[in-house]
Amino acid sequence: MKASVFYGKNDIRFEEVDKPDISDKEILIQMKACGLCGTDIHKITEELVPAGSVLGHEYAGEVVAVGKEVSEFRPGDRVTGGIHVPCFTCEQCSRGHYTLCPEFKKTNIHPGGFAEYIKLPEEHVKHLLYKIPDGMSYSKASLAEPVACCIHGQKAVGIHAGDRVLVMGAGPIGLIHSQLLKNKLVKEVVITDVSDHRLNHAHEFGADVTINAAEKNLETYLEEQNHPGFNVIIIAAGVSALLPQAMNVLKRGGTVICFSPFTMKPSVEIDASMFFHDEKSIVGTYSVSPYEFEEAILAIQKGVINTEALITHVMPLSNLGKAIELTQEKTENVLKIVLKNE
Numbered sequence: 001m002k003a004s005v006f007y008g009k010n011d012i013r014f015e016e017v018d019k020p021d022i023s024d025k026e027i028l029i030q031m032k033a034c035g036l037c038g039t040d041i042h043k044i045t046e047e048l049v050p051a052g053s054v055l056g057h058e059y060a061g062e063v064v065a066v067g068k069e070v071s072e073f074r075p076g077d078r079v080t081g082g083i084h085v086p087c088f089t090c091e092q093c094s095r096g097h098y099t100l101c102p103e104f105k106k107t108n109i110h111p112g113g114f115a116e117y118i119k120l121p122e123e124h125v126k127h128l129l130y131k132i133p134d135g136m137s138y139s140k141a142s143l144a145e146p147v148a149c150c151i152h153g154q155k156a157v158g159i160h161a162g163d164r165v166l167v168m169g170a171g172p173i174g175l176i177h178s179q180l181l182k183n184k185l186v187k188e189v190v191i192t193d194v195s196d197h198r199l200n201h202a203h204e205f206g207a208d209v210t211i212n213a214a215e216k217n218l219e220t221y222l223e224e225q226n227h228p229g230f231n232v233i234i235i236a237a238g239v240s241a242l243l244p245q246a247m248n249v250l251k252r253g254g255t256v257i258c259f260s261p262f263t264m265k266p267s268v269e270i271d272a273s274m275f276f277h278d279e280k281s282i283v284g285t286y287s288v289s290p291y292e293f294e295e296a297i298l299a300i301q302k303g304v305i306n307t308e309a310l311i312t313h314v315m316p317l318s319n320l321g322k323a324i325e326l327t328q329e330k331t332e333n334v335l336k337i338v339l340k341n342e
C-alpha cells in the first residue's frame with residue numbers, strides 16, 4: 001500500500017509502505033478521508049517527528065477486515081474515530097483527565113491517517129470507533145475528531161446561554177468553536193485574527209463581530225463600543241501574548257480557555273491580583289476523550305457545524321506535500337484541507 005511519509009518539511013514522499021496485519025481483536029480500514037490538522041502542519045513545518053513518520057489522525061474509512069474476535073464491526077462498515085485511548089482506571093482517568101492518562105499517548109493508529117490502509121488496535125476498536133451515519137460523506141465524518149476536541153475544550157468551563165464569548169483565532173478550530181457556541185445560545189461571539197481572508201469567513205460560522213487584531217486594538221474597540229467584556233475567551237491561536245490580553249478583556253468571574261500549545265515564547269506576564277479579587281480563571285485543555293465523539297458526530301449530522309464551508313480543499317492522499325505548501329501561502333483562502341483516498 002502507499003502512504004504519504006514525512007522525511008523533512010519540504011520532503012513528503014508518497015511511497016510504498018507495509019500494509020498492516022491485524023490480529024484477532026483488531027480492525028483494518030481503508031482510509032477514505034483524512035483531515036489535515038494544525039498539529040500535523042506544526043509537526044511537519046517545524047520537523048518535530050522522526051523521518052519515516054506517517055501523520056494524520058482525523059480519519060474516516062471503510063472497514064475491510066476484522067479480527068476473529070471482533071463482533072461490533074464488520075467489513076463494509078463506514079467508521080470514524082480518534083487516535084489516543086485512555087486506560088479509564090488510572091489516577092488521572094479517575095479524575096476525568098483522560099487526555100493526561102499515561103497510556104493515552106502510547107496508543108496509536110498504524111501507520112497513521114495519511115495512508116491507504118489503517119490498522120486500529122484492540123483499545124481503539126473497543127472505545128474509540130464510531131459508525132458514520134447514513135448519508136454523511138467520509139469528508140464530513142473526518143471532521144468528527146477536531147469537532148470533538150472543541151467540545152472537549154468547551155466542557156472545561158461552564159458556558160451559559162447569554163454569555164459574551166471571544167474566540168481568538170479564526171482558523172478551522174476557532175470557527176468550529178464559534179459554531180458550537182452559537183448552538184449554546186450565547187449572546188455574542190466575537191472573533192479576532194490577523195488575516196482578513198479568515199475573518200471574511202467567520203460570519204458564516206456564527207461570528208457576530210470580527211476584528212482584525214493587526215488593524216484594530218481590541219481594548220480600544222471594546223471601549224468605543226462600551227462593551228462589558230467577555231464571560232469566556234477561547235484562545236485558538238498559538239501566540240502566548242494573547243493570554244495577558246485575554247485576561248484584560250475578560251469580565252470578572254470569567255474564564256480563559258487555552259486551546260493552543262503556546263510552544264513559542266511560553267512565558268508571559270499576568271496581573272496575578274485578578275485571580276483573587278476578580279475571580280478570573282485560566283484553564284488548559286488538550287486533545288479529546290472518547291466521551292466527546294458521539295456528540296461531535298451529532299453536531300456534524302445536525303448541521304451545527306457548517307462542514308461545506310469549513311472544508312475549502314479536497315486533495316488526493318498523494319498531495320500531502322502540496323497541501324502543506326498551501327497552508328503556508330498566506331494568499332490562499334485555506335481553512336480545512338481533507339486528503340482523500342479513492
Ligand SMILES: [Zn+2]
Pocket residue numbers: 037038039057058145146
Ligand atoms: Zn487534530
Ligand SMILES: [Zn+2]
Pocket residue numbers: 086087088089090091092093094101102103
Ligand atoms: Zn488512565
